[in-house]
Amino acid sequence: MEVTVLQDDFAARVDGIDLKALSDDQLAEIKQLWMENKVAVFTGQELEDEDLVTFAERLGPVFVHVQKNLLGDGPDEVMYMSSQAKEAPVKGNLAWHSDQSYTSGPVFATILYGITIPEDGGNTLFADLTKTYETLPDDVKTKVDGIQACYSPVKKGRPRRRPMKDDQADELSHTWHPLVRKHPYLDRAALYLSPNHITQIGDLSEEESEIFLEELVVHASNYVYSHSWSSGDVIMWDNTQVMHRRDSFPSTQPRFHKRTGFHLPDDLRTPVAA
Secondary structure, X not given: OEEEEEEOOEEEEEEOOOOOOOOHHHHHHHHHHHHHHOEEEEOOOOOOHHHHHHHHHOOOOEOOOOOHHHEOOOOOOOEEEEXXXXXXXXXXXXXXXXXXXXXXXXXXXXXXXXXXXXXXXXXXXXXXXXXXXHOOOHHHHHHHOOOEEEEOOOEOOEOXXXXXXXXXXXXXXXXXXXXXXXXXXXXXXXXXXXXXXXEEEOOOOHHHHHHHHHHHHXXXXXXXXEEOOOOOOXXXXXXXXXXXXXXXXOOOOOOEEEEEEEOOOHHHOOOOEO
């Protein structure tokens, strides 16, 4: 196993391993490496749906997306994300967000497996929200500490690319989490930013919340890793420490990924303020 840290303790590439054949010791080493670096890129993988699920299961309770209509023909635990799909195809860019932040117990890790990669564009970008929080000016850090934000799957002015049914959106709207959350295992804290989903911060108005959110996003943009995909890449990221987005790509060039993930244990699943 060869490990290369890609930039400033943020994002690590792991070459020379097979995620289907990890010993328990290798798995524990990978999990620690991933948490320390927030994003882990595993190259050269050849995985079936069952392999993805088994890998996720070894790390935690497997994630199933709340939008069952978006799942593929395989196991419920694996979402197919294709630009060629008839229903809710993946296309264009995708704004900054943290997966499932609008649920009461957001997914801990997202695992994304690249299969068909467009020749141009389609990078996935990750912002280091631990570093973002650590480097905030003192007055801004004082402002974010101890307050909560409201997260919703439906946000004014940002229509969902993959629409939810009305009952799903109603059930998941208005979920409040700490804006600064404590990591469940490491002695660190991070901003819990999901600009695509945050509708209010503390007792600020909608307009004030959006202005402050943009200020935080601009600061976070100083600490970004952009991943240019190769077929066979598997990326696993820690949703407690990063947000991510997708660059646009030509509609004439197909893009296909498979996605799964895993939750924290039940007693750690609800975000805790730092």
